Structure formats: C-alpha cells, structure tokens
Amino acid sequence: MSGDLLPLLFVTGLLGWVLVSFVRETWSPDIVAGIAVAILLATQLLTPAEVLSVLSNPAPITIACMFILSAALERTGCIDVLGEWLGRRVGTSPDRVLAGLILTALAVSAFLNNTPVVAILTPVAIALARRASTSPSKLLIPLSYATVLGGMLTMIGTSTNILVDGVARKAGLEPFGMFEITPAALAFGAVGFVYLMLFSNRLLPDRETLSRQLRPDLGRTFMSELLVPHESPVIGKTLSEANLNGGSGLQVLKIFRGEHEFTEPSHAFALAAGDLLVLHGKVRDVVDLRENGKLAFNRGEAFETVSNHDVVLVEAIVGRNSRYCHRPMRDLDLTARYGIAVLAVHRQDENVQSNLDDFQLEFGDVMLVEGTPQQIKRFADNGDLISLNTVNERAYRRDKAPIALTTTLAVMALAALGVMPIEGLAIIGSALVLATGCLDVEDAYKAVEWKILTLILGMLAISIAMDKVGLVDAVVSHTVALLPHASPLVMLGFVYLLTTVLTEILSNNAVAVLVTPVAIGLAQSLGLDPRPFVVAVMFAASVSFATPIGYQTNTFVYNAGGYRFSDFMRIGIPLNLLMVVVALIVIPLIWPLVPA
Structure with missing residues (x-):
C-alpha cells in the first residue's frame, strides 16, 4: 500500500464527495459511484485490472x-x-x-x-x-x-x-x-x-390514502384538468353563465383551445367543445360537473368512449422496474394506448394534480387512475404497477x-x-x-436490480482504492487512538452504531462495502475475532427503520401509506435503539469477541 499522504488525502476527499452526493441525490448512487471510479482511473490511483478484479467477487x-x-x-x-x-x-x-x-x-x-x-x-x-x-x-x-x-x-x-x-x-x-x-x-x-x-x-x-383524500365528502380543494365534452350543455356559454367564475367555489385559472392558452380568462369568455380547463375547486364540485355532463376529466380523444358505469377509480403505485419511470407523462401517451386518465399523482406529502404532462414518475409514486377495470389492468401489467385498491389478477404460471x-x-x-x-x-x-x-x-x-449491482461494483472498486492508499488502516488507527481503553463490547457497539447511522442516510449496500473492511481491520488490530464485527455490520446495514430513504421497502410504503418523514422517525428511532441493545447481547453470545 502506498504511504504517500497526497493519494490518501485525495481518496479521502473523493469518498467525502461520494457520501455527500449520496445524501444530496444530485445523481443516482450508481452514477456517483461510476464517476468516482472514473476519477480514480484517470488519476491512476486504480488500474483497469484492479477495477475489473471486482468482477471476481462472488457477491x-x-x-x-x-x-x-x-x-x-x-x-x-x-x-x-x-x-x-x-x-x-x-x-x-x-x-x-x-x-x-x-x-x-x-x-x-x-x-x-x-x-x-x-x-x-x-x-x-x-x-x-x-x-x-x-x-x-x-x-x-x-x-x-x-x-x-x-x-x-x-x-x-x-x-x-x-x-x-x-x-x-x-x-x-x-x-x-x-x-x-x-x-x-x-x-x-x-x-x-x-x-x-x-x-x-x-x-x-x-x-388517508390518495383516493380517500379525493373523496367528494371530504371537501378538499385541489387543482385539476377537465375537458368540455362535445355534447356538454356549457358549450357557447360564458364562464359566468356556466357558474365557473368563482361564485360556485370553482375558479378557472387557464383555458387551452388548440394551440392557444388563455390565462385568467374573463367571466365573459365563451366555452367551446374540446376546451381544456385548468381549475381550482372542491372535489365534490368537480364530480358534480362531470355527473351533470358539463365537463369531463382529461382523457384525450378517448374521454367520451367509456360509459360512466364502466369507469372506476383505482390507486396504483409505481414499481421499482416500471417502464413509466423518469419519462414525462406526455411521452407515455397513456390515453391513446390504454384509454385511461391519471387524475392525480401523490409523492410523499405532495399531491400533484396539475401540469401532469411534464411530470416524471418515480419509484413509489401513487397514481389515482380512472378507466375501466380492463384498461387499468392492462395499464398496470404493462408498466409494472401495483394496484392498491384490489389485488392485481395477473396471469400467474401456477x-x-x-x-x-x-x-x-x-x-x-x-x-x-x-x-x-x-x-x-x-x-x-x-x-x-x-x-x-x-x-x-x-x-x-x-x-435484476441493475442499479444496485452497478453501485456495488463501483463501491467495491472504491474500497480497493481505500485499501491501496492506506485509508482503511488510517481509520482503524485513529479509531483505536480515540478509544484507547475501550472494551471489545464498546468497540462492537461503535461499529454497529456507525453502520446503522450511515445506513439511514446512505445506501445500505454502499455502507456495507465501506464499513466491513474497517470493522475487520479494527478487530484484528485489537486482537479480536473479526467475525462478530462483520455480523454487526451485516445486521446494522439492514435494520434501517428511522427514515423512508434508508431501505427500498420503506420508500415503497412511504407514499402508499400516505406517511410523513416524521412518522418513520417516531416509530423507527426507538426500534433502532432497541436493536442496538439486542445486538450487543446476542452477537457476543454466538460469536465470542475474543478468540479462544
């Protein structure tokens, strides 16, 4: 290993940038790891052979x-x-x-x-x-x-x-x-x-789930896009005559007619068939408009092809491998392909119900979708969505x-x-x-979670650079110096706590790759068995309870359950602390810290 100070400081700074980038989420973690590996190659701190050697890892x-x-x-x-x-x-x-x-x-x-x-x-x-x-x-x-x-x-x-x-x-x-x-x-x-x-x-x-939030009897106001159907009784009427001028609780903010956009239209604006209205109001009022045949939810050319008794509202959550992710919804062409309408999208604490054309879906987003059961099923199956209202009847190969x-x-x-x-x-x-x-x-x-595999391979290459410049040894020696008289159990607790705290803010796989060599080096420097320290990293990198971003399953239920960030902290932090106690009791009983 190189003992030069400059490479050590450079790799330390690069690792710091990687960790900050993970937290800031400017790029996805796999891209961050890839950039770091490229920098290590460009600076010749890693050779191509060393990078390719990570492929020999069986994990x-x-x-x-x-x-x-x-x-x-x-x-x-x-x-x-x-x-x-x-x-x-x-x-x-x-x-x-x-x-x-x-x-x-x-x-x-x-x-x-x-x-x-x-x-x-x-x-x-x-x-x-x-x-x-x-x-x-x-x-x-x-x-x-x-x-x-x-x-x-x-x-x-x-x-x-x-x-x-x-x-x-x-x-x-x-x-x-x-x-x-x-x-x-x-x-x-x-x-x-x-x-x-x-x-x-x-x-x-x-x-409340998203569909419950949008129930008419709850009186919640929101933004929505509606069309004037070809047989609507409001055709030719002004906004004032159609009772859409604010006196009814509904306020039209914009009207799109072909290529033209009318912002804050006047009360005298006359409506025409095919007009798209962006309005603000209570759900019950919007539902009344639709039931009376005055307006319809934006379904493109298909909005008049589905009879009302066939239409259902269904919540669907975006799956981890959905083809709909990271693309503007206008490019998905959902109305033409499936005949369905996305009425609202829920992300964390935000309901997105306007400018849906530019909105890009992400893993865990919950959509409120309108269409026939057959249309929604086809839409969900083709896009790896999970229906939250009914169990998806897939054609299982039983x-x-x-x-x-x-x-x-x-x-x-x-x-x-x-x-x-x-x-x-x-x-x-x-x-x-x-x-x-x-x-x-x-x-x-x-x-296959290709992003996870790419992140793992990148972090394995970074760990080679850490070891090559002596960063792992430096971390171990400084830890021992800071805790010179700590007992083996205290050291085990330190490793567990370090891992579990990092896991709550970073990818658990990235933390596992970074901390495992440190845990092994720390145990060996103290003459202890490294196996229980490795187990501590293994368990602590999994038990991510305090935030919705530390583990994929937490992210998945975050939106589906309508949770807030603080909900995870309230129930997760005490559970994390309880797991620390369990770890310090159970791990040394099964894997003695001091070699026999």
Whole structure:
C-alpha cells in the first residue's frame, strides 16, 4: 500500500464527495459511484485490472441470481397464494391482522428479496385494513419493517448479507453458512415483532390514502384538468353563465383551445367543445360537473368512449422496474394506448394534480387512475404497477410453482450442506427456472436490480482504492487512538452504531462495502475475532427503520401509506435503539469477541 499522504488525502476527499452526493441525490448512487471510479482511473490511483478484479467477487453475481429466483417465485404465484391464505386466516381483528401480516412477511423475506414481497403484500394489507376497520397506515410500516427483519434470517434473505459475506471472504474470512446468522436474527425478529405489536397502533398515525383524500365528502380543494365534452350543455356559454367564475367555489385559472392558452380568462369568455380547463375547486364540485355532463376529466380523444358505469377509480403505485419511470407523462401517451386518465399523482406529502404532462414518475409514486377495470389492468401489467385498491389478477404460471419453489429450496439446502458455494448454486438455480419457463428472459432482466449491482461494483472498486492508499488502516488507527481503553463490547457497539447511522442516510449496500473492511481491520488490530464485527455490520446495514430513504421497502410504503418523514422517525428511532441493545447481547453470545 502506498504511504504517500497526497493519494490518501485525495481518496479521502473523493469518498467525502461520494457520501455527500449520496445524501444530496444530485445523481443516482450508481452514477456517483461510476464517476468516482472514473476519477480514480484517470488519476491512476486504480488500474483497469484492479477495477475489473471486482468482477471476481462472488457477491454481485449471487445477488443477481437471487433476484431472478425471487422473480420466479413471484411470477408463478407463490407469494400471491400466501397473500390469499393470509386474508382467509386473520379475520377482522386489527391485532390478528397485524400479527398475521408481520409473521408472514418475516417468513417469506427470509428466502426472497423483500421488495417484491412488500409490493405483493401491500394491496393485501390495504384490503385487510379495510376489513378490520383500521387505516392502512397502521399496517404498511410494520409490513416494511417485518420484511427487513425477515431478510436477516438467512444469508440469501437480503443483498446486504451476500455482499458483506463477499467482502469478508476477500479479506480472508471463512464464508458464512446459509443459516449461521439465523439464531441471532431470530432474536432480532422476535424483539421487533413484540415492539410492533405493542406500539404500532400507538405510534403510527391514521393517514388517508390518495383516493380517500379525493373523496367528494371530504371537501378538499385541489387543482385539476377537465375537458368540455362535445355534447356538454356549457358549450357557447360564458364562464359566468356556466357558474365557473368563482361564485360556485370553482375558479378557472387557464383555458387551452388548440394551440392557444388563455390565462385568467374573463367571466365573459365563451366555452367551446374540446376546451381544456385548468381549475381550482372542491372535489365534490368537480364530480358534480362531470355527473351533470358539463365537463369531463382529461382523457384525450378517448374521454367520451367509456360509459360512466364502466369507469372506476383505482390507486396504483409505481414499481421499482416500471417502464413509466423518469419519462414525462406526455411521452407515455397513456390515453391513446390504454384509454385511461391519471387524475392525480401523490409523492410523499405532495399531491400533484396539475401540469401532469411534464411530470416524471418515480419509484413509489401513487397514481389515482380512472378507466375501466380492463384498461387499468392492462395499464398496470404493462408498466409494472401495483394496484392498491384490489389485488392485481395477473396471469400467474401456477403450474410452474412447484419447480420454482423446489429450485429455491434446493439452492438453500445444498448451500447449507456445503455441496457447492452459494454463487454456483444460485447460477444453476436461475438457469433452471428460465429453462423450465417459470420466468421469461425479459422478466429475468427486469427482475435484476441493475442499479444496485452497478453501485456495488463501483463501491467495491472504491474500497480497493481505500485499501491501496492506506485509508482503511488510517481509520482503524485513529479509531483505536480515540478509544484507547475501550472494551471489545464498546468497540462492537461503535461499529454497529456507525453502520446503522450511515445506513439511514446512505445506501445500505454502499455502507456495507465501506464499513466491513474497517470493522475487520479494527478487530484484528485489537486482537479480536473479526467475525462478530462483520455480523454487526451485516445486521446494522439492514435494520434501517428511522427514515423512508434508508431501505427500498420503506420508500415503497412511504407514499402508499400516505406517511410523513416524521412518522418513520417516531416509530423507527426507538426500534433502532432497541436493536442496538439486542445486538450487543446476542452477537457476543454466538460469536465470542475474543478468540479462544
């Protein structure tokens, strides 16, 4: 390793820029990592051979294959069957619904990627909440937290476990067994279950979903775009005569007629067929206009082709692989392709109901969509959307379910028995589900989180540069100097706390790559066994409860449940602190800190 101070300072500054960029979200994390690697190559602090050497790490290929196996189980309806079974078993008691949802999510997430588990169980949770006369916001954060805790149960439960194991192997540690972490993770899961059962109802708010927010009887005002139909009784009338001049509670802000735009039109402005009105008013007033045939929601040329009794309003959440992401809605041409209308879009605490043409959808956005059930189903299926009002009736390949389930269980069992390393078994398993038709090749490519893999590969290259210039050793030596008389348990707590705090503001996979070498170096410098320190990083990089941005499942339910940022802090910070206590008790019991 180079002992020169200038390379050390440069890499330290570059790493600082990477972390700040992650927080500021100017670019996506994978792009930030790629830029950092390019800078390291340009400055010759990394060679091309060193960058390409990250491909020899088994973690990325294992994670990609586990994404495919999870998608096969989802596509063959295995998770959907669990959701149906849960709905039949929990009844209408809010406590039974909460317990059943948490336990189901815990069990399933031990073997599957937790994001599709949350995606499929979210509509189930909303339906169960309605049956139990409770709010979905009482269930969706516990659902997300349960999948996070469930992912800790096995080595394939989450990409973080696989990644930390891969980094540890590169450092010379023995690979983790498939169920080596299960006893400790069960303690985390049990404590988390009790906490959520006791405090979810007390700490979580009664939040409204988007469709409830727009119910006519709530009287909420909003911005909307409406058209004048060809047979509307307001054609030829002025805004004043049509009672759209503000006296009725409705105020027309703009009118678009062909290529012309009229801002703040006068009371004497005469309406014509095809005019597009941007107005402000109460939902009940807008609904009255539509029911009376005066105006219609903006559906382009298709707005008059659907009879009123066929039309339904449905909430749909944008999935992680949706083709609708990051494109202006005008380019999606939803009316021409599907005949549906997007009436509103909800993002975090903001309902977006105007200028929808320029709006770009993102993962986790909730859309209020109007159309026939058939149109909405086609729209959701083609765009990887999840209906929140009804469980999406996909054409599952249920006849292939035994193959997908047996393959996944075989991968786990053979890995636990040491027949072959998990990466080899995962490759065989993913090839098998593709060859047997459990999953199409196109679906397999969509199932892989390419942004996560790119971020992992970039961070692995950055970690090589950190080690090469001596940054890891410098961090370890300074930590030991700051805590010269700290006990091994205090050092373990320091590693756990550092990891969990960083995970709340950064990508958990990025944190795992950065902190694992430091944890190993710190343990070795103190003459301690590095294995429990690696486990601390593994667990702390998963238990992200205090913010909606630390983990993908939290981001997913953030909008679906109508939550605010503070809702996660209120219930998540105490749970994070509780997990610290559990870690300091359980980890040393299973993995002694001092080598025998």
